[in-house]
Amino acid sequence: MINLELHENYRFPFPADRMKKIPRSGIREILMAAEGRPMISFGGGVPHDSCVPLPEIRDAFEAVFTNRGARAFRYGTTEGEKELREYVASWLKGLGLQAGAGEILIVNGSQQGLDLLGKVLLNPGSTILVERPTYLAALQAFSPYEPQYDEVEMDDQGAIVESFKEKLRKVGTFFYTIPSFQNPSGVCISVKRREEIVNCLNETGCLLVEDDPYSQLYYDYPPPAPLCAMGVKNAVYLGTFSKMVSPGFRLGWIWTSNNNLMKHLITVKQAADLCTGLFQQYLLLEVLRRLDIQKHLKRNRIFYASQREKMNHYMSSHLCGLMDWNYPSGGMFFWATLKNGLHAGKLLSRCVERGVAFADGASFFAGEKDFSRLRLNFTQCTEEEMDRGLLMIAEEIRQMPIN
Amino acid sequence: MINLELHENYRFPFPADRMKKIPRSGIREILMAAEGRPMISFGGGVPHDSCVPLPEIRDAFEAVFTNRGARAFRYGTTEGEKELREYVASWLKGLGLQAGAGEILIVNGSQQGLDLLGKVLLNPGSTILVERPTYLAALQAFSPYEPQYDEVEMDDQGAIVESFKEKLRKVGTFFYTIPSFQNPSGVCISVKRREEIVNCLNETGCLLVEDDPYSQLYYDYPPPAPLCAMGVKNAVYLGTFSKMVSPGFRLGWIWTSNNNLMKHLITVKQAADLCTGLFQQYLLLEVLRRLDIQKHLKRNRIFYASQREKMNHYMSSHLCGLMDWNYPSGGMFFWATLKNGLHAGKLLSRCVERGVAFADGASFFAGEKDFSRLRLNFTQCTEEEMDRGLLMIAEEIRQMPIN
Numbered sequence: 001m002i003n004l005e006l007h008e009n010y011r012f013p014f015p016a017d018r019m020k021k022i023p024r025s026g027i028r029e030i031l032m033a034a035e036g037r038p039m040i041s042f043g044g045g046v047p048h049d050s051c052v053p054l055p056e057i058r059d060a061f062e063a064v065f066t067n068r069g070a071r072a073f074r075y076g077t078t079e080g081e082k083e084l085r086e087y088v089a090s091w092l093k094g095l096g097l098q099a100g101a102g103e104i105l106i107v108n109g110s111q112q113g114l115d116l117l118g119k120v121l122l123n124p125g126s127t128i129l130v131e132r133p134t135y136l137a138a139l140q141a142f143s144p145y146e147p148q149y150d151e152v153e154m155d156d157q158g159a160i161v162e163s164f165k166e167k168l169r170k171v172g173t174f175f176y177t178i179p180s181f182q183n184p185s186g187v188c189i190s191v192k193r194r195e196e197i198v199n200c201l202n203e204t205g206c207l208l209v210e211d212d213p214y215s216q217l218y219y220d221y222p223p224p225a226p227l228c229a230m231g232v233k234n235a236v237y238l239g240t241f242s243k244m245v246s247p248g249f250r251l252g253w254i255w256t257s258n259n260n261l262m263k264h265l266i267t268v269k270q271a272a273d274l275c276t277g278l279f280q281q282y283l284l285l286e287v288l289r290r291l292d293i294q295k296h297l298k299r300n301r302i303f304y305a306s307q308r309e310k311m312n313h314y315m316s317s318h319l320c321g322l323m324d325w326n327y328p329s330g331g332m333f334f335w336a337t338l339k340n341g342l343h344a345g346k347l348l349s350r351c352v353e354r355g356v357a358f359a360d361g362a363s364f365f366a367g368e369k370d371f372s373r374l375r376l377n378f379t380q381c382t383e384e385e386m387d388r389g390l391l392m393i394a395e396e397i398r399q400m401p402i403n
Numbered sequence: 404m405i406n407l408e409l410h411e412n413y414r415f416p417f418p419a420d421r422m423k424k425i426p427r428s429g430i431r432e433i434l435m436a437a438e439g440r441p442m443i444s445f446g447g448g449v450p451h452d453s454c455v456p457l458p459e460i461r462d463a464f465e466a467v468f469t470n471r472g473a474r475a476f477r478y479g480t481t482e483g484e485k486e487l488r489e490y491v492a493s494w495l496k497g498l499g500l501q502a503g504a505g506e507i508l509i510v511n512g513s514q515q516g517l518d519l520l521g522k523v524l525l526n527p528g529s530t531i532l533v534e535r536p537t538y539l540a541a542l543q544a545f546s547p548y549e550p551q552y553d554e555v556e557m558d559d560q561g562a563i564v565e566s567f568k569e570k571l572r573k574v575g576t577f578f579y580t581i582p583s584f585q586n587p588s589g590v591c592i593s594v595k596r597r598e599e600i601v602n603c604l605n606e607t608g609c610l611l612v613e614d615d616p617y618s619q620l621y622y623d624y625p626p627p628a629p630l631c632a633m634g635v636k637n638a639v640y641l642g643t644f645s646k647m648v649s650p651g652f653r654l655g656w657i658w659t660s661n662n663n664l665m666k667h668l669i670t671v672k673q674a675a676d677l678c679t680g681l682f683q684q685y686l687l688l689e690v691l692r693r694l695d696i697q698k699h700l701k702r703n704r705i706f707y708a709s710q711r712e713k714m715n716h717y718m719s720s721h722l723c724g725l726m727d728w729n730y731p732s733g734g735m736f737f738w739a740t741l742k743n744g745l746h747a748g749k750l751l752s753r754c755v756e757r758g759v760a761f762a763d764g765a766s767f768f769a770g771e772k773d774f775s776r777l778r779l780n781f782t783q784c785t786e787e788e789m790d791r792g793l794l795m796i797a798e799e800i801r802q803m804p805i806n
Contacts, residue, residue, distance in 0.1 A: 015667045016526045016548070022670055049473035057476075061464050070452035073460075073651025108511055112676040119547055123419045140674040144522055145419070248476025250680040264418045267425055271543040272675070273515040277653040277683060 018144045023136070023363060040389035042358040042376040045183060045332045048307075051300045052246045053291050060286030068282055076278035078270040080106020080253070084281050087288055088239065088253050095215075096229035097237065099255050105265050106276050110213060110240040110252030114141035116272065117174075117209060117236065117254070120264045122147045127172040129206075131159055133335075133364035133373070135183045138176060138211065147173065149366035154182075156326075158189030158197070165200045174207035174236075180215040180223035181331030184364045184375040188329055191224040198230045207234040213243050216297050218330040219305035234258065241284060243332075244297065249284050251276065304332070304379055311378035314386040318394040323374075334376040335361070340402045344374040350396045356389040424546045426539070426766060443792035445761040445779040448586060448735045451710075454703045455649045456694050463689030471685055479681035481673040483509020483656070487684050490691055491642065491656050498618075499632035500640065502658050508668050509679050513616060513643040513655030517544035519675065520577075520612060520639065520657070523667045525550045530575040532609075534562055536738075536767035536776070538586045541579060541614065550576065552769035557585075559729075561592030561600070568603045577610035577639075583618040583626035584734030587767045587778040591732055594627045601633045610637040616646050619700050621733040622708035637661065644687060646735075647700065652687050654679065707735070707782055714781035717789040721797040726777075737779040738764070743805045747777040753799045759792040 064072050079085065085101040092099040107113045114137070122128070122145035130138070132151035139149075150167055152159045152175075159177065168175060177197075179189040189197070201208050210227050228237040240252035256262055269275075311334060312327060319325075325336035338344055345360045361373025381389065467475050482488065488504040495502040510516045517540070525531070525548035533541070535554035542552075553570055555562045561582065571578060580600075582592040592600070604611050611630060618626050631640040643655035659665055672678075714737060715730060722728075728739035741747055748763045764776025784792065 014664075015523050016529075018526075019523060019667055019670070022674060024670075044478070046478055049477070052473040052476045054468075054473060058468055061468075065457075065461055065464075070455040070457060073455045073649040074452070075447070075449055075650045108676045108680075111674075115675045120418050120422060123421075126419075137674070137677065144671060144674060246476040247478045248680060248682040250676070250678075250683075261417075264422055267422070267427075268547060271425060271514075271540070271547060272518045273511045273653070274540065275653075277511075277651060277680070279651040280653075280680060280683060 018146055021143045021146050023139050023143060038355055039352070040356045040381060040385045040392075042356070042378070042381065042389060044377055044380065046377070046380055047243060047247060047300075048303065048379050051303060052248070053287060053296060056287045056290040057283070059290055060283050063286045063289075064279070064282045072279045072282050074278055076275040076281065078266050078275050080104070080276055081278065081281040081285065084251075084285055085253075087285065088255070092237070092239075092255060096225040097255070099257075103255055103257050103262065105254045105262065105269060106281065107252050107254060107269065108273065108276050109242060109247070109250045110211065110238045110254075111137060111141060112269075112272070113238045113252055113254040114138050114211070116265050116268050118142040118145040118147075119268045119272075120261065121173050121207075123172075125172075127170065129167055129171045129175040130366050131177055131182065131185075132367065133184055133361065133370075134176065134366055135178055135211065136359075136363045139363075139366055142176075151365075151367045154185060154187055156187060158187055158193040161193065161196045161200060164197070165204060168200055168204040168206045171206055174209045175201065176209045176211065177227070178211045178214070179227055180212060181217060181328060183214070183331065184333055184359070184361065184373075185335045186326050186328030186331050186333055188218075188223050189227075194224055194227055194230060198227055198232050201227075201235075202231070202233050205234065207236065208232045209236045209238070211238045213238075213240045214331040216244055217301065217304060217332065219301060219308055220329045223330065228255070236261070244293070245284065245287060245291070249280050251280060251284055307378045307381075310383050311376070311381075311386055314383075314390045315376075317387075318390040319397075322394055322397045325376075332377055332379045334378060336374050336376060338372045338374065338397070341372065342397060342400055342402070343371045345371060347374070347393070347396060347400060350400070351393055354392045354396060356392045358393070421547045421549055424549050426542050426546060441758055442755070443759045443784060443788045443795075445759070445781070445784065445792060447783065448780055449783055450646060450650060450703075451706065451782050454706060455651070456690060456699060459690045459693040460649075460686070462693055463686050466689045466692075467682070467685045475682045475685045477681055479678040479684065481669050481678050483507070483679055484681065484684040484688065487654075487688055488656075490688065491658070495640070495642070495658060499628040500658070502660075506658055506660050506665065508657045508665065508672060509684065510655050510657060510672065511676065511679050512645060512650070512653045513614065513641045513657075514540060514544060515672075515675070516641045516655055516657040517541050517614070519668050519671050521545040521548040521550075522671045522675075523664065524576050524610075526575075528575075530573065532570055532574045532578045533769050534580055534585065534588075535770065536587055536764070536773075537579065537769055538581055538614065539762075539766045542766075542769055545579075554768075554770045557588060557590055559590060561590055561596040564596065564599045564603060567600070568607060571603055571607040571609045574609055577612045578604065579612045579614065580630070581614045581617070582630055583615060584620060584731060586617070586734065587736055587762070587764065587776075588738045589729050589731030589734050589736055591621075591626050592630075597627055597630055597633060601630055601635050604630075605634070605636050608637065610639065611635045612639045612641070614641045616641075616643045617734040619647055620704065620707060620735065622704060622711055623732045626733065631658070639664070647696070648687065648690060648694070652683050654683060654687055710781045710784075713786050714779070714784075714789055717786075717793045718779075720790075721793040722800075725797055725800045728779075735780055735782045737781060739777050739779060741775045741777065741800070744775065745800060745803055745805070746774045748774060750777070750796070750799060750803060753803070754796055757795045757799060759795045761796070
């Protein structure tokens with residue numbers, strides 16, 4: 001049954017039916033209402049300003065300007081600059097994934113990769129298997145294509161494989177996973193579990209969509225190799241420079257060795273925005289030429305690990321007994337559970353009034369919502385903000401009526 | 404009937420049904436086959452390198468770097484930077500369109516605007532009214548959402564309004580037009596015809612989608628005000644900096660005063676790529692602060708007008724009797740018709756072998772294809788290339804068998 005939302009003088013079905021399928025995070029509306037007020041934010045997943053390689057960017061600009069001039073400001077090819085695709089291919093080889101530059105499509109941040117995959121792969125009613133919980137913005141990207149979701153439960157080793165193969169057999173399209181330091185749960189899938197997942201995928205022939213923004217943000221030990229590097233037959237890998245270098249470039253990539261899928265992805269990329277900006281690709285290339293990327297990542301890991309320690313310290317000081325949380329070995333988030341059946345969305349509304357924000361966990365569930373969950377980012381705030389912000393959250397929790 | 408294209412080991416319907424609806428231009432495949440060979444191209448719609456304001460871009464970078472530092476490399480808001488939206492609003496006011504910054508969404512080139520509009524507005528089977536011919540890449544952007552097309556014929560004043568109101572009444576969604584120096588036909592809709600179109604739109608309540616990349620590229624006299632500035636009740640305006648400043652920024656915008664539509668556009672923009680790059684927005688803002696935009700546009704108009712003259716001269720020298728063409732008063736293209744029933748697609752294949760390319764006109768028709776048409780860009784080539792390239796096209800035409 002189509003519900004027609006009619007605008008004054010506008011006779012037609014509006015919006016399109018698919019718009020009713022896109023989940024809202026709620027936090028956008030809440031934050032817009034609070035716009036202009038000072039806000040301590042544990043909400044986003046944003047690299048710290050100190051982790052942006054500014055000197056290399058300045059030198060890179062000079063090089064692009066001197067070597068390319070006006071040519072850097074033309075339209076680019078839809079696939080992306082060959083040299084950048086070659087860099088990505090060699091980066092992936094370093095992760096154990098034998099990739100060719102022709103198997104890479106440069107996208108406007110890996111979020112665009114999710115949108116393009118949805119467009120190419122999903123019919124209305126197609127089933128996707130996702131982790132429980134999963135990345136909110138992946139649900140937002142896929143949902144306009146009107147899929148159904150099935151969920152696989154996770155423990156601290158990753159997706160539980162007991163009913164996994166059964167679910168994969170029923171899945172109409174693909175299994176979507178963030179294997180390393182998942183957003184929001186922080187879980188890193190163990191080697192053994194990865195092997196089991198790969199076997200299940202190959203036995204069923206199901207397509208894997210592996211989203212891997214966080215694998216370089218490890219604070220205790222490096223994660224295992226990507227699933228795509230472990231012999232999955234049908235696979236797509238999404239990567240991004242947003243967490244490695246800076247989100248300001250809006251540069252990510254899709255890898256797949258499936259030529260037919262790649263051909264279709266290029267078609268929809270062209271229809272979606274013609275090409276990714278040439279200038280930003282040249283600029284990043286020159287940054288990557290100048291930056292000792294391993295040293296850069298190591299320095300950032302040391303910084304973020306210390307942020308994680310501080311956050312854990314103040315969470316322990318203020319929130320003990322009020323919520324439980326994981327201690328993530330990588331990534332950008334603590335994933336927490338409120339005690340006493342308290343509702344994280346209601347807590348968020350109160351907290352935003354006080355000037356502190358986090359991400360409501362309910363948005364990260366494709367199926368039944370768990371309203372007790374919240375996600376707290378630790379990469380952005382100062383120690384003083386952590387102390388003050390987490391204390392405010394604790395005070396608000398104490399004032400909430402227990403269900 | 405769903406045609407299932409099965410990949411080895413891949414059990415599922417692939418690709419999604421919508422992929423069968425996307426028109427191919429053909430030129431991509433032809434050019435890829437010729438990759439590496441030198442090519443005189445009349446194919447694209449690309450600003451000339453000499454029209455990029457390089458000194459201002461260099462100074463702008465220094466300013467962004469000095470004033471914003473690492474903050475320029477964060478994630479931006481989905482709507483786009485407030486200062487850039489204010490600039491666009493004031494630019495639109497200069498065109499006679501009373502726009503507020505809150506009515507502007509910054510997008511990754513106006514091509515993304517077309518994709519987002521398709522996503523928000525189109526159900527499978529929805530009808531769009533387009534001009535005959537119309538912009539190929541608009542058809543590519545809309546078609547994944549599986550609309551039907553109805554076409555309105557054009558004369559040299561624009562869409563013929565005789566059967567227009569009747570068609571508008573039947574249209575399920577919107578009328579899509581490029582009113583000034585249309586791509587590909589070069590037609591600029593006259594004032595009188597604009598008034599008639601606006602009246603028809605308002606009487607039927609149909610939504611207008613006005614795509615306006617070329618209105619500043621006039622070589623004889625400025626075009627009339629945009630339709631959106633003439634009192635259309637339901638309207639969307641798409642603009643771009645690609646032709647005004649440079650396509651390298653990948654920055655365009657959507658304007659609409661329909662708050663509900665804007666809300667939905669922001670939702671799908673967030674799902675599609677989170678945000679447009681902050682750095683490129685800051686950079687463009689600083690360019691716009693330094694650039695005398697009217698002087699810059701005037702200089703570019705003088706350059707392109709002389710390109711148009713040269714192109715017309717060599718077309719007259721080489722192609723008289725072999726094809727007819729318009730003499731465009733703005734934009735970037737000559738729109739031509741082969742004589743004797745010759746097939747432009749077949750001519751293109753022969754020409755690419757020789758090292759000269761143009762755009763096959765058939766792709767610009769939503770309905771029945773006209774295979775005698777071709778589009779020739781005049782903004783990019785040198786005089787020597789025009790002379791040599793057009794002569795090669797003439798030689799190939801003379802060698803083609805007449806049907």
